[in-house]
Amino acid sequence: MRLEEDECWFSRFAQPRLKAWAEEGEALGLWERSPEQEDSEPQPLACYGAVRDDSGRVYLYSCPGQPNSEQSVVMLKWLVEIARQEGKRVLVVIWDQASWHTSKAVARWVREHNRRA
Numbered sequence: 611m612r613l614e615e616d617e618c619w620f621s622r623f624a625q626p627r628l629k630a631w632a633e634e635g636e637a638l639g640l641w642e643r644s645p646e647q648e649d650s651e652p653q654p655l656a657c658y659g660a661v662r663d664d665s666g667r668v669y670l671y672s673c674p675g676q677p678n679s680e681q682s683v684v685m686l687k688w689l690v691e692i693a694r695q696e697g698k699r700v701l702v703v704i705w706d707q708a709s710w711h712t713s714k715a716v717a718r719w720v721r722e723h724n725r726r727a
Contacts, residue, residue, distance in 0.1 A: 655672055656673050656674070656675060656677040657671070657672045659671075660685075671684070671688060679710050682716050686723075689703065
């Protein structure tokens with residue numbers, strides 16, 4: 611089972627700074643939202659996602675705050691469990707060089723998991 615995995619983090623009130631294309635005179639449809647009275651501070655949310663290469667199925671994992679090594683390991687454990695339940699023996703994860711992907715904690719978990727597996 612090969613998964614292409616990535617994640618993002620964002621605020622529910624501020625749109626990401628990205629480039630986009632639209633027809634001339636057509637609005638992009640991205641607006642900054644105003645917090646409700648009871649929401650005094652925006653709460654960031656990290657969303658990890660994985661797409662299966664064989665079936666195209668999408669797996670999403672959301673957690674509070676910015677992406678970090680600890681949450682990356684939680685996501686990896688979750689993906690390993692999905693693969694295990696399906697009788698898969700190999701899980702390939704493709705990701706970028708984000709610091710939480712290449713951290714010592716994530717590398718240590720992968721190394722220890724591979725030894726046990």
